[in-house]
Amino acid sequence: xxxxxxxxxLVLLLTIVAGRPASAQIDLSGVWAPIFHEDQxxxxxxxxxxxxxxxxxxxxxxxxxLSWDASLLTLPEHQCKPHPSTYGxxxxxxxxxxxxxxxxxxxxxxxxxxxxWQEQHRDIWMDGRPHPPEYAAHTWQGFSxxxxxxxxxxxxxxxxxxxxxxxxxxxxxxxxxxxxxFYRHGDVITHVYIIxxxxxxxxxxxxxxxxxxxxxxxxxxxxxxxxxxxPREKGVVxxxxxxxxxxxxxxxxxxQIPVEAALGGAETALPEFAQKMKTMKVPAATPxxxxxxx
Amino acid sequence: MxxxxxxxxxxxxxxxxxxxxxxxxxxxxxxxxxxAPAAAGQQNRGRGPxxxxxxxxxxxxxxxxxxxxxxxxxxLVGAGGNVxxxxxxxxxxxxxxxxxxxxxxxxxxxKKISPRPIYFILNTHAHLDHVGGNEKLAxxxxxxxxxxxxxxxxxxxxxxxxxxxxxxxxxxxVAAWPTDTxxxxxxxxxxxxxxxxxxxxxxxxxxxxxxxFFRRSDVVSSGDIFRTTTFPFxxxxxxxxxxxxxxxxxxxxxxxxxxxxxxxxxxVIPGHGxxxxxxxxxxxxxxxxxxxxxxxxxxKKGMTLDQFRSTKPTLDYDARWGSAGGLQTTDQxxxxxxxxxxxxxx
Numbered sequence: 001x002x003x004x005x006x007x008x009x010l011v012l013l014l015t016i017v018a019g020r021p022a023s024a025q026i027d028l029s030g031v032w033a034p035i036f037h038e039d040q041x042x043x044x045x046x047x048x049x050x051x052x053x054x055x056x057x058x059x060x061x062x063x064x065x066l067s068w069d070a071s072l073l074t075l076p077e078h079q080c081k082p083h084p085s086t087y088g089x090x091x092x093x094x095x096x097x098x099x100x101x102x103x104x105x106x107x108x109x110x111x112x113x114x115x116x117w118q119e120q121h122r123d124i125w126m127d128g129r130p131h132p133p134e135y136a137a138h139t140w141q142g143f144s145x146x147x148x149x150x151x152x153x154x155x156x157x158x159x160x161x162x163x164x165x166x167x168x169x170x171x172x173x174x175x176x177x178x179x180x181x182f183y184r185h186g187d188v189i190t191h192v193y194i195i196x197x198x199x200x201x202x203x204x205x206x207x208x209x210x211x212x213x214x215x216x217x218x219x220x221x222x223x224x225x226x227x228x229x230x231p232r233e234k235g236v237v238x239x240x241x242x243x244x245x246x247x248x249x250x251x252x253x254x255x256q257i258p259v260e261a262a263l264g265g266a267e268t269a270l271p272e273f274a275q276k277m278k279t280m281k282v283p284a285a286t287p288x289x290x291x292x293x294x
Numbered sequence: 295m296x297x298x299x300x301x302x303x304x305x306x307x308x309x310x311x312x313x314x315x316x317x318x319x320x321x322x323x324x325x326x327x328x329x330a331p332a333a334a335g336q337q338n339r340g341r342g343p344x345x346x347x348x349x350x351x352x353x354x355x356x357x358x359x360x361x362x363x364x365x366x367x368x369x370l371v372g373a374g375g376n377v378x379x380x381x382x383x384x385x386x387x388x389x390x391x392x393x394x395x396x397x398x399x400x401x402x403x404x405k406k407i408s409p410r411p412i413y414f415i416l417n418t419h420a421h422l423d424h425v426g427g428n429e430k431l432a433x434x435x436x437x438x439x440x441x442x443x444x445x446x447x448x449x450x451x452x453x454x455x456x457x458x459x460x461x462x463x464x465x466x467x468v469a470a471w472p473t474d475t476x477x478x479x480x481x482x483x484x485x486x487x488x489x490x491x492x493x494x495x496x497x498x499x500x501x502x503x504x505x506x507f508f509r510r511s512d513v514v515s516s517g518d519i520f521r522t523t524t525f526p527f528x529x530x531x532x533x534x535x536x537x538x539x540x541x542x543x544x545x546x547x548x549x550x551x552x553x554x555x556x557x558x559x560x561x562v563i564p565g566h567g568x569x570x571x572x573x574x575x576x577x578x579x580x581x582x583x584x585x586x587x588x589x590x591x592x593x594k595k596g597m598t599l600d601q602f603r604s605t606k607p608t609l610d611y612d613a614r615w616g617s618a619g620g621l622q623t624t625d626q627x628x629x630x631x632x633x634x635x636x637x638x639x640x
Contacts, residue, residue, distance in 0.1 A: 060610045077547060080552075133361075135361060135369075135371045136361065137569040137570065198613070199614045224555060235541070235544045237580045239587060241588060
């Protein structure tokens with residue numbers, strides 16, 4: 001009798017487990033604190049101006065970045081831009097994830113992500129709806145749809161505004177699209193970006209970011225107000241004229257690498273490039289670089 | 295004069311169809327570039343029904359799609375320039391009218407939005423892909439609610455470009471001409487419970503440009519001063535300049551107010567392409583200002599046009615905005631900007 005009850009209980013348990021829908025097998029809900037074990041210098045203090053090393057950028061992206069002047073961000077219209085979803089998960093600020101369910105069926109309609117800095121709110125639609133037509137407006141977070149592949153949330157995002165892949169002028173166009181994946185293992189999420197941009201990337205850019213569950217984590221509001229920080233004539237757009245920005249040479253000299261390496265390109269991400277670098281000229285160390293080396 | 299105008303307008307129509315109408319909003323710039331422009335001439339009524347050659351573009355396969363922007367304002371996309379539709383109890387107001395061949399489809403789409411008749415057609419400028427439907431759409435309303443005459447409103451240079459001196463053959467039929475023009479900085483209309491303000495943008499895309507601001511709906515129709523598909527067409531033959539386009543974009547930025555975090559708020563309907571907000575206009579303004587600055591610097595350094603071209607001054611933007619054919623190639627765009635910086639003339 002006891003044996004039969006045990007078997008019945010096991011069958012019942014297996015039925016309950018097997019009966020769970022394939023989707024939403026992992027709950028990503030909670031407040032998550034970013035872990036900066038990976039790429040900390042880029043993500044916290046920020047990359048050097050002129051550091052494009054290891055990124056699969058095109059010549060067009062390189063010129064665009066070398067023309068970028070950080071003073072652009074002092075223009076009122078540029079001040080309150082949030083990170084687009086193609087960068088936001090690399091930034092500072094806690095991340096909250098929660099799901100909206102249909103009250104009748106309990107099926108997940110949407111997974112929401114909210115990152116504190118500049119209140120980056122993203123909707124990931126889980127109900128199979130199509131993406132908007134090509135003539136619809138683009139947003140910072142884009143239009144995202146998601147589906148489960150096993151325990152991995154796979155998200156496809158289109159309709160992104162022109163944004164950036166790095167905070168030193170490396171831009172993305174509004175033609176960029178993204179696939180990102182959320183893997184939860186215990187109290188850690190590994191988030192993987194795969195960004196495609198037919199204009200500024202010669203191949204997909206892949207980055208990973210980590211988050212740890214913060215049981216007492218908080219998300220604060222982040223209002224932003226534009227003001228005139230630098231009086232200028234109307235219509236002035238800060239930019240570096242071609243040939244006037246030597247930041248890449250300075251970066252290369254500081255770290256004693258060839259300028260070609262600093263200027264990036266898909267080749268610079270490959271281990272074979274290290275061999276090629278040995279044949280390239282390295283710019284003379286600047287006094288500040290010499291000081292750093294001591 | 296009228297024959298020259300006819301030839302020029304035919305060329306504009308050819309290039310406008312090549313550049314703009316495939317359908318416009320459903321193609322990427324990369325797909326649009328390099329395509330041979332279609333022939334045109336359908337508006338040269340004075341030269342016979344077919345004008346200067348048959349249109350090669352098959353409009354039968356082009357659909358018109360509508361998108362509610364906000365408030366009273368909708369946007370129609372298809373072949374030719376975008377059409378703005380404002381609806382309400384007073385009736386229907388259009389900004390631009392696309393190609394004549396699209397009029398039936400445009401009317402059908404408007405009827406899905408509002409059963410009321412058209413009272414106003416506002417033209418942002420005189421190009422065929424924005425005024426081609428004037429005649430047919432102005433005649434469309436026949437029910438008892440229809441106005442005795444649809445008002446076609448534009449800056450006075452639009453009328454000058456569409457008409458001809460007495461005794462000459464005009465490019466466009468009289469029924470397509472503006473019936474009401476303005477020559478001051480702006481013209482105000484109150485329709486469907488909101489101010490609708492036309493603002494002249496001198497020497498921009500052309501010399502007759504208007505942007506239209508729907509103040510309560512908080513929407514701006516920019517005409518071809520702003521587009522999301524290619525670099526702007528600087529119509530130097532009709533008074534267009536890059537400095538004028540940049541000034542007009544800055545004026546649009548003065549009107550737009552984002553809702554939050556540089557997104558939403560005032561929406562902008564471009565002459566061609568997708569629905570936008572302030573940030574999209576800002577990116578376009580920044581790009582053109584940077585390219586203009588490069589040309590200015592080149593002139594200051596005493597470069598020739600060929601030397602300037604060799605610096606690849608638009609390399610960072612070509613793959614997204616450039617064009618190898620159609621109304622204006624990237625090379626022509628660069629040349630116009632350089633020439634304007636060098637001579638101060640178009």
